[in-house]
Amino acid sequence: MLPRIAIHGGAGTILKSEMSAEKEEAYQWALQQALRRGFEVLHAKGSAVDAVAAAIISLEDCPLFNAGKGSVFNAEGRHEMDASIMSGENLSAGAITGVMNIKNPILLAKTVMLKSEHVFLMGEGAELFARKNHLDFEPDDYFYDEFRYQQWQKIKGTDAIALDHSREKKFGTVGAVAIDSLGNLAAGTSTGGMTNKRYGRIGDSPMIGAGTYANNATCAISCTGHGELFIRSVVAYDISCLMEYKRLSLKDACEMVVHDKLVKIGGEGGLIAIDKEGNIELPFNSEGMYRGWMGGIDDVKTEIYS
């Protein structure tokens, strides 16, 4: 099996008319960097799980994306993060929600998958588990970004929430899916949530079945979009079920879920998908999605608009 990887950095109202050449290049560069970090792992016969984690760590460490270092401010001015990862080989999974000061939430999700008897941990409990497992923490300063801070200042104290750092609908999430040389699939997703988020809101990103799913029998999926509608539609597992039970191709399953079922309920967003043959789909029903895929040293592509 030739290994392949695909990533996303969020979907939404991403318009060329509102993007400077410098900013666009910065995004393209960051996506390429993440793809290469993930593909390096696959090229060295590493696992799909490790490749997905490596690509997502690269995106979490980049302030351009709403995850890890680039996480937005919640209503208390803090950075509350969610992440999940799943192995298609044995359906093992790990997820965390509402954690603060964790440098790489995807690594915590992976540690939950590998070292905990549980799948899903929240808040301070998840942070305690992270400390016991010697994961890296960072002070609040590490997550500070002037642009995101100003964005929060505009709506702080109001009931408004913003899904990412623009007034338009933008679903700030990062994710990766991969197939390794043994044919094992994996998927992972990480997010900093919504600007001015309150009430400990949990979106689809840390939810196995909704935002992330992987199964060697079908596909691996990572979503980005209007979380509440993605939860109610159990989007990631829906793609897998359409392939397994209705015998749809990955392409047809993605088409039905993203361009038909989600559109009908107003569920804006997209997803990245890879199947057991290594086919890749990157469908979205919003105006843009930061995305890319890589299947070889010169076989790499990144895109932003539709």
Place this chain on the structure above:
Amino acid sequence: MLPRIAIHGGAGTILKSEMSAEKEEAYQWALQQALRRGFEVLHAKGSAVDAVAAAIISLEDCPLFNAGKGSVFNAEGRHEMDASIMSGENLSAGAITGVMNIKNPILLAKTVMLKSEHVFLMGEGAELFARKNHLDFEPDDYFYDEFRYQQWQKIKGTDAIALDHSREKKFGTVGAVAIDSLGNLAAGTSTGGMTNKRYGRIGDSPMIGAGTYANNATCAISCTGHGELFIRSVVAYDISCLMEYKRLSLKDACEMVVHDKLVKIGGEGGLIAIDKEGNIELPFNSEGMYRGWMGGIDDVKTEIYS
């Protein structure tokens, strides 16, 4: 459509040899009470959502079941609860995890569904939302139960966790599914988690798709079992997909998921299910499941063992 309701009070190692006649009668009485509370709503032309909530409130208020008042002690000696509810009519849903001192978690989940733009809230944020919406809180004393306290004392300070109030595997959860006179389906689930639970563990009960799912096109499902395996198997939505995409009957879908797929991965537990024709299934692969259903004033049945 003739309205019907089914409930469960948890599954696991429930053996007749270990149950006194008095205790068995207390459980049967409590199950009957919950069924009647739910069915009253349906009989008065109320909605499936309201019937499910009424039945679950009755179970949450009863100290015999691990939910609401009867919730077990976590590692800090507190009672941390989860709940979720979903309407099959419009796929709206509400869920909460890691909340304390809420009298009826299912009512909070329902309030999230009806009055929040979100689906899933956690911890203190969910409690703040509950206060703003004037839900009833109770002091820690309300949740105190001598038997559960002693159970916790036995494993307190160790790494051991217990899924419910016995040393054997027992999955303490309550749930209800219903169809109302308009043919609308609904499902709900509520739990007090695991004795000596740490790290803010989240099980399948509050997860839409895993522990709870409802869709008028297929069925309504509430699960009880080994939460981690139910999450990885996206159990509730899997039943729905097998009906919608593979055209299985409710009975065959339940058979495949509970007695084949879950058994193969060691996923002990069960679920209650109702389809759009009002067919009810109550499958479990453990030794017992507190369960019952009601379809008329004299058409009521409760069972405990297999």
